[in-house]
Amino acid sequence: MEDMAARGVKYVDCYGVDNALVRVADPTFLGYFIDKGVSSAAKVVRKAYPQENVGVFVQRGRGGPLSVVEYSEMDAAMTTEINQSTGRLRYCWSNICLHMFTLDFLNQVANSLEKDSVYHLAEKKIPSIHGFTTGLKLEQFIFDAFTYSPSTELFEVMREEEFAPVKNANGATYDTPDSAKLMLLRLHSRWVVAAGGFLTHSVPLYMTGVEVSPLSSYAGENLEAICRGRTFHAPSEISF
Numbered sequence: 001m002e003d004m005a006a007r008g009v010k011y012v013d014c015y016g017v018d019n020a021l022v023r024v025a026d027p028t029f030l031g032y033f034i035d036k037g038v039s040s041a042a043k044v045v046r047k048a049y050p051q052e053n054v055g056v057f058v059q060r061g062r063g064g065p066l067s068v069v070e071y072s073e074m075d076a077a078m079t080t081e082i083n084q085s086t087g088r089l090r091y092c093w094s095n096i097c098l099h100m101f102t103l104d105f106l107n108q109v110a111n112s113l114e115k116d117s118v119y120h121l122a123e124k125k126i127p128s129i130h131g132f133t134t135g136l137k138l139e140q141f142i143f144d145a146f147t148y149s150p151s152t153e154l155f156e157v158m159r160e161e162e163f164a165p166v167k168n169a170n171g172a173t174y175d176t177p178d179s180a181k182l183m184l185l186r187l188h189s190r191w192v193v194a195a196g197g198f199l200t201h202s203v204p205l206y207m208t209g210v211e212v213s214p215l216s217s218y219a220g221e222n223l224e225a226i227c228r229g230r231t232f233h234a235p236s237e238i239s240f
Contacts, residue, residue: 042153056095
């Protein structure tokens with residue numbers, strides 16, 4: 001942090017490397033963050049279903065700070081509770097590890113986290129000379145910083161545009177390298193069609209798509225000159 005301060009850094013963009021659709025240093029998110037004048041912010045998506053294994057943002061007490069509760073710390077009642085005024089899940093804003101912090105706040109919170117030593121308790125299978133046994137692991141997470149933030153804003157994004165996690169090996173039913181790759185191909189295919197391009201494919205389009213080089217477009221913008229009136233055969237890569 002001292003090095004960042006010496007370089008004049010004011011804001012820190014934090015993201016999970018296991019998300020294939022991350023928009024690194026998203027100018028829209030950064031502009032929103034600066035405009036709100038808060039010390040922290042997070043992109044969120046709505047939970048896909050009550051039992052989805054994602055942490056959620058909650059407010060601790062009336063007027064208290066926003067913080068994240070891990071899915072393993074939520075009981076069944078909390079997971080399925082409905083907000084009667086909206087008809088939706090009460091705890092629906094998923095933490096997808098897309099955060100923005102001011103450097104000043106991080107300097108303050110680093111000392112607080114080390115001093116307080118608040119841990120999450122996780123059961124883990126631990127190898128031993130007698131085989132695997134159940135053990136307890138004390139964990140801290142980047143999102144623990146939100147508890148100390150005097151001001152936090154949430155910024156909703158579309159799951160299909162910004163959240164393609166890789167948490168399991170190929171062959172699992174969800175969140176695999178293959179599923180993340182397919183989400184990226186589908187998103188970029190929509191960009192091409194929106195820019196006036198056409199797609200052909202030898203397998204069903206829901207199983208394939210095209211990839212747009214980040215050198216050509218950051219989030220689907222400025223593709224008309226490359227795509228309009230042209231036909232691309234999926235799978236393929238589109239670049240300059």
